[in-house]
Amino acid sequence: MTTILNGKELSRTLRSEITQQVSEFIQKTGITPCLAAILVGDDPASQVYVRNKEKACAEVGMKSQLFRLPADTTQEQLLELVDELNHDDSVHGILCQLPLPKQINEKVILDAVSADKDVDAFHPVNVGLILQGRPRFLPCTPFGIQEMLKRYGIETAGKHVVILGRSDIVGKPMAAMMVQRGIGADSTVTVCHSRTANLPSITSQADILIVAIGKPKFVTPEMVKDGAVVVDVGINRTEEGLVGDVDFEAVQAKTSAITPVPGGVGPLTITMLLGNTLKAAQGK
Ligand SMILES: NC(=O)c1ccc[n+]([C@@H]2O[C@H](COP(=O)([O-])OP(=O)(O)OC[C@H]3O[C@@H](n4cnc5c(N)ncnc54)[C@H](OP(=O)(O)O)[C@@H]3O)[C@@H](O)[C@H]2O)c1
Structure with missing residues:
Protein backbone atom coordinates (compact mmCIF):
# COMPACT_ATOMS: atom_id res chain seq x y z
CA MET A 1 0.00 0.00 0.00
CA THR A 2 1.32 3.38 -0.97
CA THR A 3 1.20 6.38 1.35
CA ILE A 4 -0.77 9.30 -0.02
CA LEU A 5 1.20 12.43 0.87
CA ASN A 6 -1.60 14.70 2.01
CA GLY A 7 -0.57 18.31 1.45
CA LYS A 8 -3.91 19.68 2.59
CA GLU A 9 -3.64 18.08 6.01
CA LEU A 10 0.05 18.96 6.38
CA SER A 11 -0.73 22.53 5.38
CA ARG A 12 -3.32 22.76 8.18
CA THR A 13 -0.75 21.55 10.71
CA LEU A 14 1.90 23.99 9.46
CA ARG A 15 -0.55 26.90 9.46
CA SER A 16 -1.54 26.25 13.05
CA GLU A 17 2.16 26.22 13.99
CA ILE A 18 2.68 29.52 12.11
CA THR A 19 -0.39 31.05 13.82
CA GLN A 20 1.18 30.25 17.18
CA GLN A 21 4.55 31.71 16.16
CA VAL A 22 2.92 34.87 14.76
CA SER A 23 1.00 35.39 17.98
CA GLU A 24 4.17 34.95 20.08
CA PHE A 25 6.05 37.36 17.80
CA ILE A 26 3.32 40.02 18.09
CA GLN A 27 3.23 39.65 21.88
CA LYS A 28 7.01 40.00 22.12
CA ALA A 115 16.49 40.71 -0.94
CA ASP A 116 15.42 41.04 2.73
CA LYS A 117 11.73 41.23 1.73
CA ASP A 118 11.93 38.74 -1.15
CA VAL A 119 9.59 36.11 0.32
CA ASP A 120 9.33 34.27 -3.03
CA ALA A 121 13.16 33.87 -3.02
CA PHE A 122 13.50 34.97 -6.65
CA HIS A 123 16.19 37.64 -6.12
CA PRO A 124 19.62 36.60 -7.47
CA VAL A 125 21.17 37.17 -4.03
CA ASN A 126 18.72 34.74 -2.46
CA VAL A 127 19.21 32.22 -5.29
CA GLY A 128 22.97 32.44 -4.71
CA LEU A 129 22.58 31.96 -0.96
CA ILE A 130 20.48 28.83 -1.58
CA LEU A 131 23.16 27.45 -3.86
CA GLN A 132 25.79 28.10 -1.19
CA GLY A 133 23.69 26.28 1.41
CA ARG A 134 22.97 29.35 3.59
CA PRO A 135 19.49 30.38 2.49
CA ARG A 136 17.66 33.43 3.80
CA PHE A 137 14.39 32.37 2.16
CA LEU A 138 13.53 29.19 0.29
CA PRO A 139 11.24 29.36 -2.76
CA CYS A 140 7.76 28.37 -1.66
CA THR A 141 7.03 25.30 -3.82
CA PRO A 142 10.37 23.48 -3.38
CA PHE A 143 10.31 24.51 0.31
CA GLY A 144 6.87 22.88 0.67
CA ILE A 145 8.10 19.69 -1.03
CA GLN A 146 11.16 19.43 1.21
CA GLU A 147 9.03 20.04 4.31
CA MET A 148 6.60 17.35 3.17
CA LEU A 149 9.41 14.80 2.72
CA LYS A 150 10.74 15.66 6.19
CA ARG A 151 7.38 15.55 7.97
CA TYR A 152 6.49 12.20 6.39
CA GLY A 153 9.87 10.83 7.50
CA ILE A 154 11.02 10.10 3.95
CA GLU A 155 14.78 9.56 3.94
CA THR A 156 16.57 11.73 1.40
CA ALA A 157 20.23 11.17 2.41
CA GLY A 158 22.01 9.07 -0.20
CA LYS A 159 18.84 8.75 -2.26
CA HIS A 160 18.76 9.41 -5.97
CA VAL A 161 16.41 12.35 -6.49
CA VAL A 162 15.44 12.85 -10.12
CA ILE A 163 13.81 16.20 -10.90
CA LEU A 164 11.84 16.50 -14.11
CA GLY A 165 11.77 20.19 -15.17
CA ARG A 166 14.36 22.97 -14.84
CA SER A 167 12.28 26.09 -14.20
CA ASP A 168 13.65 28.88 -12.00
CA ILE A 169 10.59 28.50 -9.75
CA VAL A 170 10.61 24.74 -9.12
CA GLY A 171 13.17 22.48 -10.84
CA LYS A 172 16.40 24.44 -10.44
CA PRO A 173 15.93 25.58 -6.81
CA MET A 174 14.67 22.09 -5.87
CA ALA A 175 17.92 20.62 -7.21
CA ALA A 176 19.98 23.26 -5.39
CA MET A 177 18.21 22.42 -2.12
CA MET A 178 18.36 18.62 -2.32
CA VAL A 179 22.08 18.58 -3.07
CA GLN A 180 22.97 20.50 0.14
CA ARG A 181 24.27 18.92 3.32
CA GLY A 182 21.68 18.35 6.05
CA ILE A 183 18.31 16.95 7.03
CA GLY A 184 15.86 16.66 4.15
CA ALA A 185 18.72 16.86 1.64
CA ASP A 186 22.10 15.06 1.16
CA SER A 187 20.66 13.54 -2.02
CA THR A 188 22.28 12.57 -5.29
CA VAL A 189 20.47 14.79 -7.76
CA THR A 190 19.74 14.48 -11.48
CA VAL A 191 17.84 17.22 -13.34
CA CYS A 192 16.00 16.33 -16.57
CA HIS A 193 14.31 18.59 -19.14
CA SER A 194 12.93 18.57 -22.66
CA ARG A 195 16.38 17.91 -24.19
CA THR A 196 17.18 14.95 -21.93
CA ALA A 197 17.90 11.78 -23.91
CA ASN A 198 16.34 8.46 -22.83
CA LEU A 199 14.22 10.10 -20.17
CA PRO A 200 12.49 6.91 -18.89
CA SER A 201 15.87 5.23 -18.33
CA ILE A 202 16.76 8.08 -15.94
CA THR A 203 13.42 8.60 -14.19
CA SER A 204 13.20 4.85 -13.53
CA GLN A 205 16.40 5.10 -11.46
CA ALA A 206 14.84 7.61 -9.08
CA ASP A 207 14.27 6.79 -5.43
CA ILE A 208 12.42 10.11 -5.28
CA LEU A 209 10.94 11.48 -8.51
CA ILE A 210 9.85 15.13 -8.47
CA VAL A 211 7.90 16.16 -11.57
CA ALA A 212 7.29 19.80 -12.59
CA ILE A 213 6.78 20.06 -16.36
CA GLY A 214 3.15 21.10 -16.91
CA LYS A 215 2.19 18.11 -19.12
CA PRO A 216 -0.94 16.22 -18.02
CA LYS A 217 -0.33 12.57 -16.98
CA PHE A 218 3.11 12.58 -18.64
CA VAL A 219 4.70 10.17 -16.16
CA THR A 220 3.55 6.59 -16.71
CA PRO A 221 4.38 3.38 -14.78
CA GLU A 222 7.31 2.39 -17.08
CA MET A 223 9.06 5.61 -16.00
CA VAL A 224 8.89 4.81 -12.28
CA LYS A 225 10.95 2.39 -10.17
CA ASP A 226 9.14 -0.02 -7.84
CA GLY A 227 8.84 1.55 -4.40
CA ALA A 228 9.75 5.08 -5.52
CA VAL A 229 8.40 8.23 -3.88
CA VAL A 230 6.67 10.37 -6.50
CA VAL A 231 6.02 14.09 -6.01
CA ASP A 232 3.77 15.67 -8.62
CA VAL A 233 3.99 19.47 -8.87
CA GLY A 234 1.98 19.76 -12.09
CA ILE A 235 -1.33 21.61 -12.19
CA ASN A 236 -3.07 21.10 -15.52
CA ARG A 237 -6.63 22.14 -16.27
CA THR A 238 -8.12 19.52 -18.60
CA GLU A 239 -11.58 18.39 -19.67
CA GLU A 240 -11.53 15.82 -16.88
CA GLY A 241 -10.68 18.53 -14.32
CA LEU A 242 -7.42 19.35 -12.55
CA VAL A 243 -4.71 16.73 -13.19
CA GLY A 244 -1.04 16.50 -12.40
CA ASP A 245 2.00 15.66 -14.53
CA VAL A 246 1.81 12.07 -13.27
CA ASP A 247 -0.78 9.49 -14.31
CA PHE A 248 -1.75 9.02 -10.65
CA GLU A 249 -4.16 6.08 -11.11
CA ALA A 250 -1.69 4.07 -13.18
CA VAL A 251 1.47 4.97 -11.24
CA GLN A 252 0.38 4.84 -7.59
CA ALA A 253 0.55 1.02 -7.28
CA LYS A 254 4.30 1.12 -8.05
CA THR A 255 5.11 3.78 -5.46
CA SER A 256 5.79 3.72 -1.73
CA ALA A 257 4.42 7.27 -1.44
CA ILE A 258 2.82 9.70 -3.86
CA THR A 259 1.24 13.16 -3.86
CA PRO A 260 -2.27 13.54 -5.31
CA VAL A 261 -3.36 16.46 -7.53
CA PRO A 262 -5.14 18.42 -6.19
CA GLY A 263 -4.33 18.22 -2.48
CA GLY A 264 -0.63 17.36 -2.67
CA VAL A 265 2.06 19.97 -3.29
CA GLY A 266 -0.39 22.79 -4.17
CA PRO A 267 -1.72 23.66 -0.68
CA LEU A 268 1.81 23.90 0.75
CA THR A 269 3.03 26.70 -1.51
CA ILE A 270 1.02 29.52 0.12
CA THR A 271 1.72 28.08 3.57
CA MET A 272 5.47 28.35 2.99
CA LEU A 273 4.95 31.96 1.82
CA LEU A 274 3.41 32.69 5.23
CA GLY A 275 6.41 31.11 6.93
CA ASN A 276 8.76 33.24 4.82
CA THR A 277 6.83 36.43 5.67
CA LEU A 278 7.09 35.68 9.38
CA LYS A 279 10.81 35.02 8.94
CA ALA A 280 11.20 38.36 7.10
CA ALA A 281 9.47 40.16 9.99
CA GLN A 282 11.69 38.38 12.50
CA GLY A 283 14.68 39.63 10.51
CA LYS A 284 16.32 36.18 10.71
N1 LIG B 1 2.15 25.45 -6.14
C1 LIG B 1 2.27 24.57 -7.04
O1 LIG B 1 1.80 23.50 -6.87
C2 LIG B 1 2.98 24.89 -8.32
C3 LIG B 1 3.96 25.89 -8.35
C4 LIG B 1 4.65 26.12 -9.55
C5 LIG B 1 4.32 25.37 -10.68
N2 LIG B 1 3.33 24.46 -10.64
C6 LIG B 1 2.97 23.65 -11.82
O2 LIG B 1 4.09 22.83 -12.12
C7 LIG B 1 4.20 22.65 -13.52
C8 LIG B 1 5.56 23.12 -13.96
O3 LIG B 1 5.69 24.49 -13.74
P1 LIG B 1 7.07 25.28 -13.85
O4 LIG B 1 6.77 26.72 -13.72
O5 LIG B 1 8.08 24.64 -12.96
O6 LIG B 1 7.50 24.88 -15.34
P2 LIG B 1 7.85 25.68 -16.67
O7 LIG B 1 8.53 26.96 -16.39
O8 LIG B 1 6.68 25.61 -17.56
O9 LIG B 1 8.97 24.67 -17.23
C9 LIG B 1 8.66 23.37 -17.59
C10 LIG B 1 9.90 22.52 -17.54
O10 LIG B 1 9.55 21.20 -17.94
C11 LIG B 1 10.42 20.77 -18.98
N3 LIG B 1 9.68 19.93 -19.92
C12 LIG B 1 8.61 20.29 -20.68
N4 LIG B 1 8.22 19.24 -21.44
C13 LIG B 1 9.06 18.23 -21.14
C14 LIG B 1 9.18 16.89 -21.62
N5 LIG B 1 8.33 16.40 -22.54
N6 LIG B 1 10.14 16.12 -21.12
C15 LIG B 1 11.00 16.60 -20.19
N7 LIG B 1 10.95 17.85 -19.69
C16 LIG B 1 9.99 18.66 -20.18
C17 LIG B 1 10.90 22.05 -19.66
O11 LIG B 1 12.13 21.78 -20.28
P3 LIG B 1 12.95 22.94 -21.07
O12 LIG B 1 13.58 23.77 -20.01
O13 LIG B 1 13.94 22.16 -21.86
O14 LIG B 1 11.95 23.68 -21.90
C18 LIG B 1 11.00 23.00 -18.46
O15 LIG B 1 12.26 22.88 -17.83
C19 LIG B 1 3.02 23.43 -14.12
O16 LIG B 1 1.94 22.55 -14.30
C20 LIG B 1 2.69 24.44 -13.06
O17 LIG B 1 1.34 24.85 -13.11
C21 LIG B 1 2.68 24.19 -9.47
Whole structure:
Protein backbone atom coordinates (compact mmCIF):
# COMPACT_ATOMS: atom_id res chain seq x y z
CA MET A 1 0.00 0.00 0.00
CA THR A 2 1.32 3.38 -0.97
CA THR A 3 1.20 6.38 1.35
CA ILE A 4 -0.77 9.30 -0.02
CA LEU A 5 1.20 12.43 0.87
CA ASN A 6 -1.60 14.70 2.01
CA GLY A 7 -0.57 18.31 1.45
CA LYS A 8 -3.91 19.68 2.59
CA GLU A 9 -3.64 18.08 6.01
CA LEU A 10 0.05 18.96 6.38
CA SER A 11 -0.73 22.53 5.38
CA ARG A 12 -3.32 22.76 8.18
CA THR A 13 -0.75 21.55 10.71
CA LEU A 14 1.90 23.99 9.46
CA ARG A 15 -0.55 26.90 9.46
CA SER A 16 -1.54 26.25 13.05
CA GLU A 17 2.16 26.22 13.99
CA ILE A 18 2.68 29.52 12.11
CA THR A 19 -0.39 31.05 13.82
CA GLN A 20 1.18 30.25 17.18
CA GLN A 21 4.55 31.71 16.16
CA VAL A 22 2.92 34.87 14.76
CA SER A 23 1.00 35.39 17.98
CA GLU A 24 4.17 34.95 20.08
CA PHE A 25 6.05 37.36 17.80
CA ILE A 26 3.32 40.02 18.09
CA GLN A 27 3.23 39.65 21.88
CA LYS A 28 7.01 40.00 22.12
CA THR A 29 7.57 42.85 19.67
CA GLY A 30 4.21 44.55 19.07
CA ILE A 31 4.88 44.11 15.34
CA THR A 32 2.40 42.33 13.07
CA PRO A 33 4.10 40.66 10.08
CA CYS A 34 2.83 42.19 6.84
CA LEU A 35 2.90 40.92 3.27
CA ALA A 36 2.50 43.39 0.40
CA ALA A 37 1.15 41.84 -2.78
CA ILE A 38 1.31 43.61 -6.13
CA LEU A 39 -1.15 42.61 -8.83
CA VAL A 40 -0.77 44.20 -12.25
CA GLY A 41 -3.66 43.76 -14.71
CA ASP A 42 -6.71 41.55 -14.41
CA ASP A 43 -5.55 38.00 -15.17
CA PRO A 44 -8.29 35.87 -13.53
CA ALA A 45 -5.93 33.16 -12.25
CA SER A 46 -3.61 35.77 -10.70
CA GLN A 47 -6.59 37.41 -8.98
CA VAL A 48 -7.52 34.08 -7.38
CA TYR A 49 -3.92 33.39 -6.28
CA VAL A 50 -3.57 36.84 -4.70
CA ARG A 51 -6.93 36.57 -2.96
CA ASN A 52 -5.91 33.19 -1.52
CA LYS A 53 -2.66 34.68 -0.26
CA GLU A 54 -4.52 37.55 1.44
CA LYS A 55 -6.96 35.12 3.06
CA ALA A 56 -4.11 32.92 4.26
CA CYS A 57 -2.37 35.91 5.88
CA ALA A 58 -5.53 36.80 7.79
CA GLU A 59 -5.97 33.17 8.87
CA VAL A 60 -2.59 33.10 10.65
CA GLY A 61 -2.92 36.61 12.14
CA MET A 62 -0.70 38.47 9.69
CA LYS A 63 -1.51 41.66 7.77
CA SER A 64 -1.55 41.92 4.02
CA GLN A 65 -1.80 44.87 1.67
CA LEU A 66 -2.89 44.48 -1.93
CA PHE A 67 -1.69 46.95 -4.56
CA ARG A 68 -3.78 46.66 -7.72
CA LEU A 69 -2.30 48.35 -10.77
CA PRO A 70 -3.86 48.66 -14.22
CA ALA A 71 -2.70 46.44 -17.11
CA ASP A 72 -1.03 49.41 -18.85
CA THR A 73 1.25 50.21 -15.87
CA THR A 74 4.76 51.05 -17.04
CA GLN A 75 7.92 49.41 -15.75
CA GLU A 76 8.96 52.72 -14.17
CA GLN A 77 5.66 53.04 -12.29
CA LEU A 78 5.99 49.51 -10.95
CA LEU A 79 9.61 50.11 -9.96
CA GLU A 80 8.49 53.20 -8.03
CA LEU A 81 5.97 51.17 -6.04
CA VAL A 82 8.52 48.43 -5.33
CA ASP A 83 10.98 51.07 -4.12
CA GLU A 84 8.34 52.58 -1.83
CA LEU A 85 7.56 49.18 -0.33
CA ASN A 86 11.27 48.37 0.05
CA HIS A 87 11.57 51.45 2.27
CA ASP A 88 8.33 50.93 4.21
CA ASP A 89 9.25 49.47 7.62
CA SER A 90 5.70 48.25 8.20
CA VAL A 91 6.01 45.91 5.17
CA HIS A 92 8.07 42.76 5.74
CA GLY A 93 7.44 40.70 2.61
CA ILE A 94 6.85 41.82 -0.98
CA LEU A 95 5.48 39.65 -3.73
CA CYS A 96 4.82 40.60 -7.28
CA GLN A 97 2.26 38.23 -8.78
CA LEU A 98 3.49 36.75 -12.07
CA PRO A 99 2.98 36.90 -14.99
CA LEU A 100 3.43 40.64 -15.55
CA PRO A 101 2.14 42.42 -18.68
CA LYS A 102 4.40 42.34 -21.76
CA GLN A 103 5.71 45.92 -21.42
CA ILE A 104 7.33 45.01 -18.08
CA ASN A 105 10.52 42.99 -17.80
CA GLU A 106 9.90 40.52 -14.97
CA LYS A 107 13.60 40.10 -14.18
CA VAL A 108 14.02 43.86 -13.69
CA ILE A 109 11.14 43.94 -11.21
CA LEU A 110 12.16 40.82 -9.30
CA ASP A 111 15.73 42.13 -9.04
CA ALA A 112 14.38 45.42 -7.61
CA VAL A 113 12.61 43.79 -4.65
CA SER A 114 14.81 44.09 -1.56
CA ALA A 115 16.49 40.71 -0.94
CA ASP A 116 15.42 41.04 2.73
CA LYS A 117 11.73 41.23 1.73
CA ASP A 118 11.93 38.74 -1.15
CA VAL A 119 9.59 36.11 0.32
CA ASP A 120 9.33 34.27 -3.03
CA ALA A 121 13.16 33.87 -3.02
CA PHE A 122 13.50 34.97 -6.65
CA HIS A 123 16.19 37.64 -6.12
CA PRO A 124 19.62 36.60 -7.47
CA VAL A 125 21.17 37.17 -4.03
CA ASN A 126 18.72 34.74 -2.46
CA VAL A 127 19.21 32.22 -5.29
CA GLY A 128 22.97 32.44 -4.71
CA LEU A 129 22.58 31.96 -0.96
CA ILE A 130 20.48 28.83 -1.58
CA LEU A 131 23.16 27.45 -3.86
CA GLN A 132 25.79 28.10 -1.19
CA GLY A 133 23.69 26.28 1.41
CA ARG A 134 22.97 29.35 3.59
CA PRO A 135 19.49 30.38 2.49
CA ARG A 136 17.66 33.43 3.80
CA PHE A 137 14.39 32.37 2.16
CA LEU A 138 13.53 29.19 0.29
CA PRO A 139 11.24 29.36 -2.76
CA CYS A 140 7.76 28.37 -1.66
CA THR A 141 7.03 25.30 -3.82
CA PRO A 142 10.37 23.48 -3.38
CA PHE A 143 10.31 24.51 0.31
CA GLY A 144 6.87 22.88 0.67
CA ILE A 145 8.10 19.69 -1.03
CA GLN A 146 11.16 19.43 1.21
CA GLU A 147 9.03 20.04 4.31
CA MET A 148 6.60 17.35 3.17
CA LEU A 149 9.41 14.80 2.72
CA LYS A 150 10.74 15.66 6.19
CA ARG A 151 7.38 15.55 7.97
CA TYR A 152 6.49 12.20 6.39
CA GLY A 153 9.87 10.83 7.50
CA ILE A 154 11.02 10.10 3.95
CA GLU A 155 14.78 9.56 3.94
CA THR A 156 16.57 11.73 1.40
CA ALA A 157 20.23 11.17 2.41
CA GLY A 158 22.01 9.07 -0.20
CA LYS A 159 18.84 8.75 -2.26
CA HIS A 160 18.76 9.41 -5.97
CA VAL A 161 16.41 12.35 -6.49
CA VAL A 162 15.44 12.85 -10.12
CA ILE A 163 13.81 16.20 -10.90
CA LEU A 164 11.84 16.50 -14.11
CA GLY A 165 11.77 20.19 -15.17
CA ARG A 166 14.36 22.97 -14.84
CA SER A 167 12.28 26.09 -14.20
CA ASP A 168 13.65 28.88 -12.00
CA ILE A 169 10.59 28.50 -9.75
CA VAL A 170 10.61 24.74 -9.12
CA GLY A 171 13.17 22.48 -10.84
CA LYS A 172 16.40 24.44 -10.44
CA PRO A 173 15.93 25.58 -6.81
CA MET A 174 14.67 22.09 -5.87
CA ALA A 175 17.92 20.62 -7.21
CA ALA A 176 19.98 23.26 -5.39
CA MET A 177 18.21 22.42 -2.12
CA MET A 178 18.36 18.62 -2.32
CA VAL A 179 22.08 18.58 -3.07
CA GLN A 180 22.97 20.50 0.14
CA ARG A 181 24.27 18.92 3.32
CA GLY A 182 21.68 18.35 6.05
CA ILE A 183 18.31 16.95 7.03
CA GLY A 184 15.86 16.66 4.15
CA ALA A 185 18.72 16.86 1.64
CA ASP A 186 22.10 15.06 1.16
CA SER A 187 20.66 13.54 -2.02
CA THR A 188 22.28 12.57 -5.29
CA VAL A 189 20.47 14.79 -7.76
CA THR A 190 19.74 14.48 -11.48
CA VAL A 191 17.84 17.22 -13.34
CA CYS A 192 16.00 16.33 -16.57
CA HIS A 193 14.31 18.59 -19.14
CA SER A 194 12.93 18.57 -22.66
CA ARG A 195 16.38 17.91 -24.19
CA THR A 196 17.18 14.95 -21.93
CA ALA A 197 17.90 11.78 -23.91
CA ASN A 198 16.34 8.46 -22.83
CA LEU A 199 14.22 10.10 -20.17
CA PRO A 200 12.49 6.91 -18.89
CA SER A 201 15.87 5.23 -18.33
CA ILE A 202 16.76 8.08 -15.94
CA THR A 203 13.42 8.60 -14.19
CA SER A 204 13.20 4.85 -13.53
CA GLN A 205 16.40 5.10 -11.46
CA ALA A 206 14.84 7.61 -9.08
CA ASP A 207 14.27 6.79 -5.43
CA ILE A 208 12.42 10.11 -5.28
CA LEU A 209 10.94 11.48 -8.51
CA ILE A 210 9.85 15.13 -8.47
CA VAL A 211 7.90 16.16 -11.57
CA ALA A 212 7.29 19.80 -12.59
CA ILE A 213 6.78 20.06 -16.36
CA GLY A 214 3.15 21.10 -16.91
CA LYS A 215 2.19 18.11 -19.12
CA PRO A 216 -0.94 16.22 -18.02
CA LYS A 217 -0.33 12.57 -16.98
CA PHE A 218 3.11 12.58 -18.64
CA VAL A 219 4.70 10.17 -16.16
CA THR A 220 3.55 6.59 -16.71
CA PRO A 221 4.38 3.38 -14.78
CA GLU A 222 7.31 2.39 -17.08
CA MET A 223 9.06 5.61 -16.00
CA VAL A 224 8.89 4.81 -12.28
CA LYS A 225 10.95 2.39 -10.17
CA ASP A 226 9.14 -0.02 -7.84
CA GLY A 227 8.84 1.55 -4.40
CA ALA A 228 9.75 5.08 -5.52
CA VAL A 229 8.40 8.23 -3.88
CA VAL A 230 6.67 10.37 -6.50
CA VAL A 231 6.02 14.09 -6.01
CA ASP A 232 3.77 15.67 -8.62
CA VAL A 233 3.99 19.47 -8.87
CA GLY A 234 1.98 19.76 -12.09
CA ILE A 235 -1.33 21.61 -12.19
CA ASN A 236 -3.07 21.10 -15.52
CA ARG A 237 -6.63 22.14 -16.27
CA THR A 238 -8.12 19.52 -18.60
CA GLU A 239 -11.58 18.39 -19.67
CA GLU A 240 -11.53 15.82 -16.88
CA GLY A 241 -10.68 18.53 -14.32
CA LEU A 242 -7.42 19.35 -12.55
CA VAL A 243 -4.71 16.73 -13.19
CA GLY A 244 -1.04 16.50 -12.40
CA ASP A 245 2.00 15.66 -14.53
CA VAL A 246 1.81 12.07 -13.27
CA ASP A 247 -0.78 9.49 -14.31
CA PHE A 248 -1.75 9.02 -10.65
CA GLU A 249 -4.16 6.08 -11.11
CA ALA A 250 -1.69 4.07 -13.18
CA VAL A 251 1.47 4.97 -11.24
CA GLN A 252 0.38 4.84 -7.59
CA ALA A 253 0.55 1.02 -7.28
CA LYS A 254 4.30 1.12 -8.05
CA THR A 255 5.11 3.78 -5.46
CA SER A 256 5.79 3.72 -1.73
CA ALA A 257 4.42 7.27 -1.44
CA ILE A 258 2.82 9.70 -3.86
CA THR A 259 1.24 13.16 -3.86
CA PRO A 260 -2.27 13.54 -5.31
CA VAL A 261 -3.36 16.46 -7.53
CA PRO A 262 -5.14 18.42 -6.19
CA GLY A 263 -4.33 18.22 -2.48
CA GLY A 264 -0.63 17.36 -2.67
CA VAL A 265 2.06 19.97 -3.29
CA GLY A 266 -0.39 22.79 -4.17
CA PRO A 267 -1.72 23.66 -0.68
CA LEU A 268 1.81 23.90 0.75
CA THR A 269 3.03 26.70 -1.51
CA ILE A 270 1.02 29.52 0.12
CA THR A 271 1.72 28.08 3.57
CA MET A 272 5.47 28.35 2.99
CA LEU A 273 4.95 31.96 1.82
CA LEU A 274 3.41 32.69 5.23
CA GLY A 275 6.41 31.11 6.93
CA ASN A 276 8.76 33.24 4.82
CA THR A 277 6.83 36.43 5.67
CA LEU A 278 7.09 35.68 9.38
CA LYS A 279 10.81 35.02 8.94
CA ALA A 280 11.20 38.36 7.10
CA ALA A 281 9.47 40.16 9.99
CA GLN A 282 11.69 38.38 12.50
CA GLY A 283 14.68 39.63 10.51
CA LYS A 284 16.32 36.18 10.71
N1 LIG B 1 2.15 25.45 -6.14
C1 LIG B 1 2.27 24.57 -7.04
O1 LIG B 1 1.80 23.50 -6.87
C2 LIG B 1 2.98 24.89 -8.32
C3 LIG B 1 3.96 25.89 -8.35
C4 LIG B 1 4.65 26.12 -9.55
C5 LIG B 1 4.32 25.37 -10.68
N2 LIG B 1 3.33 24.46 -10.64
C6 LIG B 1 2.97 23.65 -11.82
O2 LIG B 1 4.09 22.83 -12.12
C7 LIG B 1 4.20 22.65 -13.52
C8 LIG B 1 5.56 23.12 -13.96
O3 LIG B 1 5.69 24.49 -13.74
P1 LIG B 1 7.07 25.28 -13.85
O4 LIG B 1 6.77 26.72 -13.72
O5 LIG B 1 8.08 24.64 -12.96
O6 LIG B 1 7.50 24.88 -15.34
P2 LIG B 1 7.85 25.68 -16.67
O7 LIG B 1 8.53 26.96 -16.39
O8 LIG B 1 6.68 25.61 -17.56
O9 LIG B 1 8.97 24.67 -17.23
C9 LIG B 1 8.66 23.37 -17.59
C10 LIG B 1 9.90 22.52 -17.54
O10 LIG B 1 9.55 21.20 -17.94
C11 LIG B 1 10.42 20.77 -18.98
N3 LIG B 1 9.68 19.93 -19.92
C12 LIG B 1 8.61 20.29 -20.68
N4 LIG B 1 8.22 19.24 -21.44
C13 LIG B 1 9.06 18.23 -21.14
C14 LIG B 1 9.18 16.89 -21.62
N5 LIG B 1 8.33 16.40 -22.54
N6 LIG B 1 10.14 16.12 -21.12
C15 LIG B 1 11.00 16.60 -20.19
N7 LIG B 1 10.95 17.85 -19.69
C16 LIG B 1 9.99 18.66 -20.18
C17 LIG B 1 10.90 22.05 -19.66
O11 LIG B 1 12.13 21.78 -20.28
P3 LIG B 1 12.95 22.94 -21.07
O12 LIG B 1 13.58 23.77 -20.01
O13 LIG B 1 13.94 22.16 -21.86
O14 LIG B 1 11.95 23.68 -21.90
C18 LIG B 1 11.00 23.00 -18.46
O15 LIG B 1 12.26 22.88 -17.83
C19 LIG B 1 3.02 23.43 -14.12
O16 LIG B 1 1.94 22.55 -14.30
C20 LIG B 1 2.69 24.44 -13.06
O17 LIG B 1 1.34 24.85 -13.11
C21 LIG B 1 2.68 24.19 -9.47
